[in-house]
Amino acid sequence: MSLATPTSEDLEELLLSARYGDVDDIQQFVDKFGSDAFATVRDDSGNTVLHMVAGNGHTDALNFLLPLVPSSLLAARNNAGSTALHWAALNAHLDVAKKLVRFPGGPGVDLIDIKNATGRSPLGEAENAGWEEGARWFVQVMNLDENAKSEAVDEELQSAEGVDRVEVEIQDAEGQVAKTVFGTNETDSKSVCAGARAEKT
Template sequence: MSVTMPSPDDYEELLLSCRYGDVDDIRLFVDRFGADALNSARDDSGNTVLHMVCANGHQDALEYILPLVDATLLAAPNAAQSTPLHWAALNQHLAVAQALVNCARGPGVDLIDRKNAAGRTPLGEAENVGWDEGAKWFVQVMNLEDPAGKGEAGDETVDPAQDIEVEIQDAEGQVARMTVSSRAADPAVCGDVATEAS
């Protein structure tokens, strides 16, 4: 039995369903065209099903879609080079951002370092809109080690139980100071949306 290929109208309806978080319609699309068809859906700006779901904070839709799409879709850029995590940060959706970063099949914390065409990372987007809660979480989980493995003079070994003071300068030259605690949450499995502790 062959699977029917979606038409441009089918893809447009899927993207609208993702934008509005209509899980039932997303399921109908998958039942009709197969899960692989989710990977091909793009709007005129290059936004994927994950962009739409993450921008609008639809956790139920994300829980359904995340295990079905290719892992590469987690880091897929749109025309402005923004990933779904950029959109989650821009619109201040913490549980959605956590699910993307904690997805075991995805790039993990490396998603936080991806820059869009404006030169901002998801952390930079969070800072740009004044989303302190999200910026703090990004700093807590991001890789703060020197990527080359070479420390600068004066680097010291840090006790893992000790809190770390971090200064981050955004694109406009503003400096944010944060304390990073060693009590970061355990990564969730792909498809499970973590919620913040109250």
């Protein structure tokens, strides 16, 4: 038995189901129409089903969708140039961000380097939103020159005897700058987007 072809109304309902994280409705769509539409369905702003679940933090719906969508959809951009990871970062959904970055066969950490129309990467969006936990995780896993990162950290720590906190700035290949704070306790560790130089405080 061949599957039915979804109407524009069916596709709108699919996007709404993704937005609200309704796994049962998404499953019903798959049962009736298959999963091919996931790759191409967009709302008026160019958002995909992944944008919808990521922006709203629906991990169950994301777990359901990820094996059914082409891996290229993880890097798909909406009309503002933002990916699903940008939306997860903007709305501080760490579990969603981790699933998008760690999905086998997907773009992986390269997702963190994609810039939207405003020139912000997901790390930049996290920093702009004041989401330190997410920014810290992005810095830990993103593509950085490990030698440069290690040297910068070692240099700052060696010259910081008697100093409680050290801030180190790291620049990736895309020119994104992240400032990581190393402190004497867990609460002192944070990561923020920065401007020009490493500082000791």
